Amino acid sequence: MKTTGNTILVTGGGSGIGLALAQRWHDAGNKVIVTGRNVAKLDAAIAGRPNMSAATLDVTDADAIAAFAKDIVAEHPGLNILVNNAGIMGTEDASAKRDLAEAEATVVTNILGPIRLTDALVEHLTAQEGAAIVNVTSGLAFVPLPKAPTYSATKAAMHSYSVALRIQLAGKIEVIELAPPAVRTDLTPGQSTREGYMPLDEFADEVLSLFATEPTPEEILVQNVLALRNAEANGSVPQVLGMLASL
Numbered sequence: 001m002k003t004t005g006n007t008i009l010v011t012g013g014g015s016g017i018g019l020a021l022a023q024r025w026h027d028a029g030n031k032v033i034v035t036g037r038n039v040a041k042l043d044a045a046i047a048g049r050p051n052m053s054a055a056t057l058d059v060t061d062a063d064a065i066a067a068f069a070k071d072i073v074a075e076h077p078g079l080n081i082l083v084n085n086a087g088i089m090g091t092e093d094a095s096a097k098r099d100l101a102e103a104e105a106t107v108v109t110n111i112l113g114p115i116r117l118t119d120a121l122v123e124h125l126t127a128q129e130g131a132a133i134v135n136v137t138s139g140l141a142f143v144p145l146p147k148a149p150t151y152s153a154t155k156a157a158m159h160s161y162s163v164a165l166r167i168q169l170a171g172k173i174e175v176i177e178l179a180p181p182a183v184r185t186d187l188t189p190g191q192s193t194r195e196g197y198m199p200l201d202e203f204a205d206e207v208l209s210l211f212a213t214e215p216t217p218e219e220i221l222v223q224n225v226l227a228l229r230n231a232e233a234n235g236s237v238p239q240v241l242g243m244l245a246s247l
């Protein structure tokens with residue numbers, strides 16, 4: 001993936017990881033479009049950055065995705081990179097029958113959203129120079145957090161989807177997986193100040209330096225996520241799972 005001269009669409013770019021990456025990509029010489037549901041957050045994200053623009057998009061709305069994709073390629077014909085970053089996370093107690101609304105929303109947001117947006121943009125992206133799709137998964141794609149089973153499963157699904165897509169789109173669109181470790185954002189209550197979680201700026205700076213590696217790695221993995229990513233290969237899943245189960 002080129003590091004400058006791209007037009008990059010970042011879903012969930014109004015806060016957290018999406019925002020930190022979007023602003024860095026802008027400042028490095030790219031046009032960046034951020035989307036999300038919260039207009040105030042999006043307006044704040046683009047303030048003072050002339051090559052950033054914002055558009056509202058709820059990634060759980062299939063019709064909205066189709067309409068948005070049409071509009072965005074008309075407005076930004078050079079759009080060549082899609083970053084599927086928007087996501088939600090919740091904890092669940094699956095030991096008794098319960099209301100599955102949040103679990104179902106997690107599946108729709110974290111899996112169906114990226115699948116639908118990719119589908120809506122794949123033909124446009126295929127026609128672009130230097131096209132790429134970046135799917136933001138998680139270290140929890142590789143070893144689940146027991147108290148967040150649906151969330152972990154959505155990220156494992158998006159890892160698998162990215163691996164398959166990389167083969168199908170080879171030579172047309174680069175497929176890159178970005179799997180963050182625990183990072184200080186507002187993804188879950190209290191997370192933005194939690195001890196042991198990676199500071200957001202430190203994480204985003206390390207991610208940008210990994211994107212600058214040539215050729216771009218298929219998986220963008222900061223040092224802090226390697227214990228999760230490599231647990232299966234290292235034979236350390238029981239220990240890592242035990243640690244995650246104690247959280």
Ligand SMILES: NC(=O)c1ccc[n+]([C@@H]2O[C@H](COP(=O)([O-])OP(=O)(O)OC[C@H]3O[C@@H](n4cnc5c(N)ncnc54)[C@H](OP(=O)(O)O)[C@@H]3O)[C@@H](O)[C@H]2O)c1
Pocket residue numbers: 011012013014015016017018035036037038039041057058059060085086087088089109136137138139179180181182183184185186187188
């Ligand atoms: N922080 C971590 O520790 C961590 C670790 C591994 C992976 N990740 C992943 O990183 C990504 C970004 O998360 P974050 O930590 O930066 O949390 P965040 O600050 O809460 O960002 C999530 C973004 O997703 C957007 N979003 C949520 N539901 C949406 C919907 N239905 N339609 C459109 N946008 C929606 C939100 O924007 P609106 O509210 O404006 O819609 C928000 O900007 C997620 O995919 C998350 O799973 C995070």
